[in-house]
Amino acid sequence: MRQDLPGWVAAPQHNAAMDPAHRTYLDDRAQLIADRMTALAERVTTTRPDWSQSLGDAPADPAVRATWTRHLATIAAYRDQYQVTDNDPAQPAGPYVEQGRAGHTAYWAAAASALAARQLTSTSTAPTSTTPTPDDTARGQLAADVFQALTPQQQQTIINDIATRTGATWLQHTPVTDNAALRFVTVVDPLTTVMTERGHLTPESRIPTTTATAAPETTEASAAGAEPSLAERRRAGRAAERAAHREQVQARNGRTARNSTPVRRADQPQQTVSRPDRRPEQLQQPQVQQPPRQRPDQQGPRIR
Numbered sequence: 001m002r003q004d005l006p007g008w009v010a011a012p013q014h015n016a017a018m019d020p021a022h023r024t025y026l027d028d029r030a031q032l033i034a035d036r037m038t039a040l041a042e043r044v045t046t047t048r049p050d051w052s053q054s055l056g057d058a059p060a061d062p063a064v065r066a067t068w069t070r071h072l073a074t075i076a077a078y079r080d081q082y083q084v085t086d087n088d089p090a091q092p093a094g095p096y097v098e099q100g101r102a103g104h105t106a107y108w109a110a111a112a113s114a115l116a117a118r119q120l121t122s123t124s125t126a127p128t129s130t131t132p133t134p135d136d137t138a139r140g141q142l143a144a145d146v147f148q149a150l151t152p153q154q155q156q157t158i159i160n161d162i163a164t165r166t167g168a169t170w171l172q173h174t175p176v177t178d179n180a181a182l183r184f185v186t187v188v189d190p191l192t193t194v195m196t197e198r199g200h201l202t203p204e205s206r207i208p209t210t211t212a213t214a215a216p217e218t219t220e221a222s223a224a225g226a227e228p229s230l231a232e233r234r235r236a237g238r239a240a241e242r243a244a245h246r247e248q249v250q251a252r253n254g255r256t257a258r259n260s261t262p263v264r265r266a267d268q269p270q271q272t273v274s275r276p277d278r279r280p281e282q283l284q285q286p287q288v289q290q291p292p293r294q295r296p297d298q299q300g301p302r303i304r
Contacts, residue, residue, distance in 0.1 A: 096170075099178050114168065140192070156172075
């Protein structure tokens, strides 16, 4: 994933079968989008339009500032592509785009960048990664499933709490549990935190796991009795279900094979049928001699 492209724009994929002309064309178009995004970032950080006022001031740390600027560029790119003209500071990404309409996924990419930008200005620390891990995705889906089972009053209370903590008041009028929203860590983390504090989720549901790059130490810690992650428990459950299903199929096939094979007792002599070396001669049928037929010229005299 290229950091200089918006989250809803896929980077060109290269393979050996691709025409070199097509590869050059896709690379050129991707670079044009990246250049446009850079220009929008410079414009937003210089002019600071009204919609960006709620995202705080630029952090002093150079690394954090670069991440904050990239989030503002993502929002500006979304507004530029989908022609958002609303400059309300309470809605940096503009009005909510309903699920199923064009721009829904891009809207949540911009909304997640707005949440991340506000978090950077309040904590002054850049997150290690904004891309969700498999465990983040599992936690978000679990939180969404539990959220859908709550009453409307409980759901609105949770959304209001998230909006108050993050400062994103626009979340109060936005569903935060659709699949596009759950793709972003900045949406999953506050959702699972609030639901855990209110008793709708267990504490282990909000504990993020380490990435797979920390291999040896993590494996040894797990072997020593560390608590498995939510994604690991789900994978283990699916593996156990598949193993049980295979055992049932094998047992059923084994019974069928045993029932279809006749069982011979040990004391029962095996009967053999001897076949003759040659087939018996067929009996000749007696031939019945037929009287000869007379030709028309040999017939007897006609009676007049």
